[in-house]
Amino acid sequence: AQKITQTQPGMFVQEKEAVTLDCTYDTSDPSYGLFWYKQPSSGEMIFLIYQGSYDQQNATEGRYSLNFQKARKSANLVISASQLGDSAMYFCAMRDPRDYGGATNKLIFGTGTLLAVQP
Amino acid sequence: DAGVTQSPTHLIKTRGQQVTLRCSPKSGHDTVSWYQQALGQGPQFIFQYYEEEERQRGNFPDRFSGHQFPNYSSELNVNALLLGDSALYLCASRAGQSSYNSPLHFGNGTRLTVT
Numbered sequence: 415a416q417k418i419t420q421t422q423p424g425m426f427v428q429e430k431e432a433v434t435l436d437c438t439y440d441t442s443d444p445s446y447g448l449f450w451y452k453q454p455s456s457g458e459m460i461f462l463i464y465q466g467s468y469d470q471q472n473a474t475e476g477r478y479s480l481n482f483q484k485a486r487k488s489a490n491l492v493i494s495a496s497q498l499g500d501s502a503m504y505f506c507a508m509r510d511p512r513d514y515g516g517a518t519n520k521l522i523f524g525t526g527t528l529l530a531v532q533p
Numbered sequence: 534d535a536g537v538t539q540s541p542t543h544l545i546k547t548r549g550q551q552v553t554l555r556c557s558p559k560s561g562h563d564t565v566s567w568y569q570q571a572l573g574q575g576p577q578f579i580f581q582y583y584e585e586e587e588r589q590r591g592n593f594p595d596r597f598s599g600h601q602f603p604n605y606s607s608e609l610n611v612n613a614l615l616l617g618d619s620a621l622y623l624c625a626s627r628a629g630q631s632s633y634n635s636p637l638h639f640g641n642g643t644r645l646t647v648t
Contacts, residue, residue, distance in 0.1 A: 418575075447634055457621055459576070459639035466634055505575050509633075519566035519627055519637055520589055523575030 416441045416510050420524035427496045428532055434481070435491045435527045437506035446510050448489045449521065450480070453503040462504075465489055493529075501531045535560055537640035539624050545646045546614050554609040554643045558626030564588075565607040566637065567599060568623040576623055582607055583629050611645075619647045 417440040427433040439448065450462040465473045465480045473480040481490040493500060507521040538557045546552050558565050564583040568576035578591035582601035596612045605626075611618055621644050625637040 449636060451639075457623075457642040457644070459623060459625070459637075461636035461638070464634050464636060507575070518589060519564060519581045519625060520578045520591065521576075521637065523577075525573070525575050 416446075416508055416522045418506050418508055418522050418524035420506055420527050422527045423525075424528045424530070426530050426532060427493075429498060430495055432492060432494045433496055433529065435493070435504050435506075435529065437489045437491065437524060439487050439489060439506070439508050441487075441508065441510060443510055446508055448480070448482075449507045449509065450478070450489075450491045451505045451507060452500075453505060453526070455502070459505070463491065496531045498531050498533060501529060503528050537562075537624055537626050537638050539622075539640035539643050541643060542641065543644045543646075545648060547648055548614055548616060550614050551610065551612045552614060552645060554611075554622050554624075554645070555606070556609070556624030556626075556640060557606045558624075559638045562626035562628050562638065563605045564627050564629040565601060565605065566625045566627075567607070567609045568625060568639075569593070570621040570623055570642070572620070579609070614647045616647050619645060621645075 419438045446467045448465045451459045463475045463478045465482050472482050477494045479492045503526045505526045507523045540555045566581040567579040570576040580590040581588050585601045598610045601607045621642040623642045624640045
């Protein structure tokens with residue numbers, strides 16, 4: 415069964431420093447997609463970055479980058495130059511195309527990491 | 534460009550009652566999914582609607598049902614509420630014909646409390 419593991423319940427980082435949030439996944443399918451979402455206290459899940467299992471390069475989106483190590487089944491999120499507004503819950507999630515093909519909206523989420531950025 | 538909108542934002546119900554939550558997808562999106570997020574947990578997939586039909590379902594009992602309307606909006610119904618149904622209910626949308634790497638767009642959720 416597909417599974418996402420986030421082993422860091424909480425993390426602290428100083429403003430302007432970089433931070434890495436860990437994510438490992440388990441799937442037997444060679445084709446899958448990995449997503450990172452940010453959830454502020456308002457509750458909305460905000461999409462940050464995507465990595466496909468066949469992508470040759472690590473994904474980057476502005477201050478967000480993904481350290482994708484396929485052999486280790488890890489997809490760690492790196493946030494550079496942390497800002498106070500980055501304080502939130504961060505979730506790693508996986509989409510498995512075996513479920514209803516590429517049209518599936520089913521994501522498997524981890525338990526999240528609460529990031530606190532300190533001034 | 535309106536994003537995913539959900540109503541109500543908060544709801545308090547008593548055990549055994551029934552509840553209906555509503556969702557309007559992001560403009561241009563035609564597939565809607567519902568997730569349940571218990572306190573301190575990640576969201577859990579309930580089901581997905583496309584072309585007014587339930588297309589995929591997670592591990593939730595039949596007390597959870599839904600509907601999608603011709604304008605793509607959706608409702609989540611929960612019957613015979615249990616204390617364990619207390620959670621944040623998130624609606625997410627995506628264009629049905631979008632590419633595999635296109636993300637889900639989520640609403641702010643409905644916080645349901647069952648007493």
